[in-house]
Amino acid sequence: MMKKPETSKDAADKLVKNIRRKTRQTYSAEEKIRIVLAGLRGEESISVLCRREGIAESLYYSWSKEFLEAGKRRLSGDTARQATSLEVKDLRSEALALKECVADLTLENRLLKKSMTGAGEAQE
Structure with a gap:
């Protein structure tokens, strides 16, 4: 595949297009x-x-x-509405903290049950 040589008009058009793209107002x-x-x-x-x-x-x-x-x-x-990335980050960290809290409470609950039943027999 041979690429056709770029004419000066094509180069000028490309330059103008790039200038317009970069100076487009937002x-x-x-x-x-x-x-x-x-x-x-x-x-x-x-x-x-x-x-x-x-x-x-x-x-x-x-x-x-x-x-x-x-x-x-x-x-x-x-x-x-769409949540911002900061809000998503905050919600994820809050969810992680809550999951850790639930895990700690579950572990504590199991330990208390074992201590109440004596030698660790499971009675539920």
């Missing part, structure tokens, strides 16, 4: 909410809002849809 959840709420207020048109914020209208509408669906789920009582 928006925090707070910024997305601010933009969506500004659009929902209706003080200015969505196209003007998107032009001012530097986003595509399709991106605004997808954020708006996600925002409204999340509100709908919350109002309907579906409050399940």
Whole structure:
């Protein structure tokens, strides 16, 4: 398989694509909410809002849809959410501590039963 030689136009296109990828702006959840709420207020048109914020209208509408669906789920009582890795770590350590406590109590209970029955005969 012979690879065709890369032309200067292909190299330029690849360079421009990499620059765009690295300079793509990411928006925090707070910024997305601010933009969506500004659009929902209706003080200015969505196209003007998107032009001012530097986003595509399709991106605004997808954020708006996600925002409204999340509100709908919350109002309907579906409050399940993804746990953060810190929460998962804390829950795992708490579960381990509880398992150790149960093991200690079980061992202590068995020892007490053996001491009550005398020579270690099992009577349950």
